[in-house]
Amino acid sequence: MCCFILPSIIPYWFWNESLWNAFFVCAIFRLCFSLNVAFCVNSVSHIWGNKPYDKNILSTENKGVSFFAIGEGYHNYHHTFPWDYSTSELGWKINLTTLFIDVCAFFGLAYDRKTATKETIKMKKLKNCISETTKATT
Numbered sequence: 001m002c003c004f005i006l007p008s009i010i011p012y013w014f015w016n017e018s019l020w021n022a023f024f025v026c027a028i029f030r031l032c033f034s035l036n037v038a039f040c041v042n043s044v045s046h047i048w049g050n051k052p053y054d055k056n057i058l059s060t061e062n063k064g065v066s067f068f069a070i071g072e073g074y075h076n077y078h079h080t081f082p083w084d085y086s087t088s089e090l091g092w093k094i095n096l097t098t099l100f101i102d103v104c105a106f107f108g109l110a111y112d113r114k115t116a117t118k119e120t121i122k123m124k125k126l127k128n129c130i131s132e133t134t135k136a137t138t
């Protein structure tokens with residue numbers, strides 16, 4: 001219903017789009033696009049981007065993926081601090097998923113959100129930086 005029927009019927013009904021166009025653009029194209037964006041989280045974000053939290057893992061921070069995947073591209077952070085519900089230290093910046101969870105928490109629908117402390121993040125970044133510098137000088 002939410003994947004094919006409503007995205008096809010709404011444009012057809014409310015702004016006189018042809019049913020064929022509404023189906024192929026609003027249902028099929030949207031589904032293909034969003035699936036490929038979701039796949040990019042575990043492919044593109046494991047190849048291209050920077051590694052400010054842990055350089056020894058494959059996952060990276062990729063702003064392009066974060067934008068299209070509404071926040072899931074902060075993948076180096078996510079793999080470094082997997083218990084953090086936000087998947088980022090940046091709050092709502094390019095991260096609508098965190099905004100959604102926070103709104104749910106405001107209404108009591110989400111609770112016990114775990115997050116890495118600022119100090120923990122700072123120490124991890126510093127450790128990552130030091131090991132990078134040490135490696136460069138040896």
Ligand SMILES: [Zn+2]
Nearest residue numbers: 041042059075
């Ligand atoms: Zn991953």
